[in-house]
Amino acid sequence: MAGNERLYIVTYDIGDQKRWRRVFKVMEAYGRWLQFSVFQCRLTPRRRAALGARLDGIIKPSEDHVLIIDIGPADAVDPRVESLGRPFESIKREAVVV
Structure with missing residues (x-):
């Protein structure tokens, strides 16, 4: 499962609180909160599709905008990020207890 995860940056501008x-x-x-409307996510294709479907069911296309940026394979990509202020850390694979 870990081998098919990809790293995504999701950012959004939503017109209604x-x-x-x-x-x-x-x-x-689905991910780690980085800034006000920015998340970093490590997703399998199935979870990526589920995320897109859930967001599509919430937003109003005439007023809202969501960007889902595919950075690449989660275990192979080393994002080059310049961070001013608090440090940036890429999501590492870790067990999640549900």
């Missing part, structure tokens, strides 16, 4: 909170809650389940 209620929808923004719903998007934020969904994103917390």
